[in-house]
Amino acid sequence: MATPTPQTAPTGGLRERKKQRTRDALIRAALELFTEQGYDATTVDEIAEVVDVSQRTYFRYFANKEDVAFAVQEMVEARFLEELSARPAAEAPLTALRSAVMVAWDEIGSAIESVIPLELHMRSYQMIESTPALVAVHLRRSSELEEQIARLIARREGLDVDTDPRPRVLVAAFSGVMRVAGKVWGEGQDCSVASIRELTESYLDHIGPAIADDWRSHP
Template identity: 40%
Template sequence: MDDASWPDESRRRRKKRQTRDALIDTALDLFETKGYEHTAVHEITDAIDVAERTFFRYFASKEDLALFFVKQEMDDFTDALAARPAGEAPLTTVRNAFRQTFEQLQGDDHLRNGEPRYLTVIRLIDSTPALLAASLRYVYDNSDRAVVVLSEREHVDPDVDRRPWLLIAIYGALVALVHREWRTSGCGGVEDMLASFDAYADQLGPAIAGRWSTSG
């Protein structure tokens, strides 16, 4: 995002990155003010004076641009999962990968109107059915990969042993919950998210083991 950080970059590459960043920034601005569905692609490209056709040379679709950061977040999670030390217990691994991913999000993202860019994107997604659908599909696809990673780490066959699926399902539910909390009451920071995670984990056993009631 900072042009000076790649001084060795060729002029051609730099211009390309500038155009891509300009597309993202302009698009997010327009999405925020006019809404995703009421922003035409040509409005984005007109604003930075490139042809509409150019947009589709950078992004496969309008959706693709809007989900740029979400995809990165998901990929980061799977990468973090795969990179955790082998001795770690699976639940701990997921928890740590989760922590790393969100610390990264909060760390290296730059601000827009005083709030991190991914927050804008999450609100946008939650308020736009088409984007919500696409991001859920990405989570779904990513779950498959995460299950493979977990299964290989623990040397189990996911077709027989359902535990990897369970863990990832819980992770998915957690991410959804975290997004929900962000949307309504703002972002409480990494520690709040981990507290949510632990609350899930703590309630998991009792939820299934005995009778499920307010007193239990």
């Protein structure tokens, strides 16, 4: 109580660095095992053994077996939110979302590399999309992110999310499209960053026309 708020050493301590290393090692080991032998065929004990820690320690870093698969995604999402907050207020909502995604895709690469090889991350993404248990978690996480995005958009436009349905509706539509783009990408061959960037861009361009009623007159 009387301590000057020591607060677990800001950054410099050996302890902190060691913890970070263990965490990164767990992520790397987990993703490697998941992508090689499959998620279900991998046990938490295996992951812990590779990193040479006890199973109990794994569960002190990650709440469950699934969470470790999304540790990198979490970084990406945080990056996207930052980018969205930084978009000029003059941009229309959908435009701001689109721009933020594009900028984020260009910048996250290096951030990811600091934890795991980018190629491993790409393979992990596809692994998630083809593992029912992880698809479910991924969707839930996405919907939580949507709520945050909706609130950001509402703030930009000076609206209240609980009164005006447009922020949530727009974000719901936007996210749905993003998800489909990611899914289609995962099913395709080209697993490069450029590929998903293009696909995303193309799909976002279709959102307007798809809502319009007369598909037959605009083929």
